Amino acid sequence: MLGPESARVGRPTDREGGLREFDFLGGRGFINFPPVPRHECVYVCDITWYG
Template sequence: MTDWSWDWNPSEEYLTDGVPPGVVAEVERLTTELAALGPDSVRVGRPIDREGGLREFDLLGGRGFISFLPVPRHACVYVCNITWYG
């Protein structure tokens, strides 16, 4: 377990507007697990050929994805976008 946390960027209201509650719950679950990875979260998801920067991770079997930014300096994973195809 690490001391990393996660947060919404820019805000929860902005990112979750129009997204079903079950999908929001899955995003929160995934980002909690990403934060538990700590510094290793810079290698999770796409792109697979490099570390760091804005990353993507599939949601619910490819029915959408989240874009997240792990920032080691802040010890935080920021959720930056939720794309849901439904």
């Protein structure tokens, strides 16, 4: 279940909410998503892979 802390996951680290960016596999890719705690989900907008 997604909680209110999802608005602070990933980057940018200086503010909450908005479009977030989360690195995976040691920075070889990232996912952009807006967290929506009231819906208890995230909506993935973009996945970038630097393979």
